[in-house]
């Protein structure tokens with residue numbers, strides 16, 4: 001799915017609508033994000049195999065990975081914000097801060113590789129974490145968008161995945177004033193629990209339709 005000709009952003013409902021006027025469920029959107037992360041992980045794995053085989057230099061590999069990560073976080077921030085047309089100065093700014101953080105972390109990792117103490121398996125495992133961070137960018141950007149939209153006043157974290165750390169299940173499912181819960185990435189699993197945020201308006205009683213517990 002791409003936010004473009006076939007989908008447009010409904011700012012009142014804070015959701016995508018397809019060409020037939022049917023809203024795209026948050027569940028479907030998250031499934032698409034997971035798929036994208038798997039695709040990028042594949043690309044990154046292949047690049048890393050070439051590094052290990054010696055057909056890519058560390059410099060070439062790092063440049064290629066950096067580009068993958070930059071594209072990934074940028075694409076996910078744009079999708080989370082409702083498409084390119086919704087991107088304004090503040091949203092680009094937040095993306096830039098995020099990118100800066102991720103790329104700096106990655107460059108430090110490259111320095112570690114340069115020291116030659118990491119095995120191929122360690123490099124591969126670690127680089128996958130950088131890809132997984134895309135989930136954090138998506139979910140936290142959705143939350144920032146909701147805070148900014150000012151429609152909903154409460155949020156809760158919802159567990160995803162199947163293997164959970166000790167903290168995410170403890171703090172999931174509890175409604176709290178919007179913007180007060182721990183952002184994704186601030187629990188021991190980082191993002192491995194694949195949690196996301198849901199929102200509601202306590203005054204109108206309206207709640208995001210996709211609660212992740214829908215029967216279908």
Ligand SMILES: [Zn+2]
Nearest residue numbers: 165168189193
């Ligand atoms: Zn967790």
